[in-house]
Amino acid sequence: MDSNLESAMQMLIKTFHKYSGKEGDKYTLSRGELKELLLEELGTYLGSSKDNEAVEKVMNDLDANNDGEVDFTEFIILMGALTVACNDFFLDEKVGKKRRSEGKEL
Template structure:
């Protein structure tokens, strides 16, 4: 939890409100910290989509609560991916044993 809080505040407040992420701050966080999980976070349309999806109160910024929704969604997606990979490996192992 501490790492998530520190990561958010590392980028929030570089411009404007220190408790929210502006679109440029969000983009920097996505590219630097989550690029491996989000694919092409450099793509302007992708950043706009993430911003639109997260900014639930439509204030043009992402607060910590909105940011945690992203972290939760990514965690679920990663868990599903790794579970699928594990299931595939187990099926291959079963075929070799038959």
């Protein structure tokens, strides 16, 4: 039986490959594939915006080697950054709730 972390790693791999290869190289995400992945898989965290400019910015930020596609390593960088941002957000929320319950405002 896989641990939670092993299952999470497998899910990241499966999710990437669910979208990669629909257009062109099966081991990378094109702009269209990245946009579909972001909207379908991360809509709750990123908002359901269909803003092409936002997708373009994410693509440009991720595409470290400037080949117009996002490979698995570049995808994992995005997932790591989003995970850190979520962790920071939830920690800030926890601290804010604690301060509010103690009658202290930020």
